[in-house]
Amino acid sequence: MSTLLTTLEQQARTLAPDERARLAEVLLESLHDTPLPEIEAEWQREIEKRVAAYDRGETQVYVAQEVFAAARRLGK
Template structure:
C-alpha cells in the first residue's frame, strides 16, 4: 500500500461510523458497473440454486425461531 493510500485509510478510519458508511457507499458507487454486473449474475445463480433446492425438497430449511435461538446461544457463551 502506498504511503498516500495508507494516510487516506488512516484518515478514513478516524471518521465517525456514519461518515465511514457514506464514504464506503461513495467508493462503491464509483466502481465500474462490470463489477456490479458480475456480482448480480453470481447472486442470481445462487438464488436459482437455492430456490431449486427448496422446490426439489433437498434443502434443509430452518425456522427463524430456531435461527434466533441458535444465535442467542452463541452470543451467550
C-alpha cells in the first residue's frame, strides 16, 4: 500500500461517521461512468412510473403473506 493511501486511510478514520459515508459515496461515484445522482434520478423516475401504474390499477398486486406461504411451500 502506498504511503499516500495509508495516510489518507488514517485521516479518513478520524472523520465523523456521516463524513466517512459521504467520502465513501464520492469515491464509489468516481469509479462509475454514470454519476450516482444520475442513477438515483433514473430510479426516482422508475419509482414514479410504477406508483402511477399502481394508482391506475394497471399492475397486479399480491398479498405478502400469500407470497411468503407459496415460497415456503416451494422450499420444502
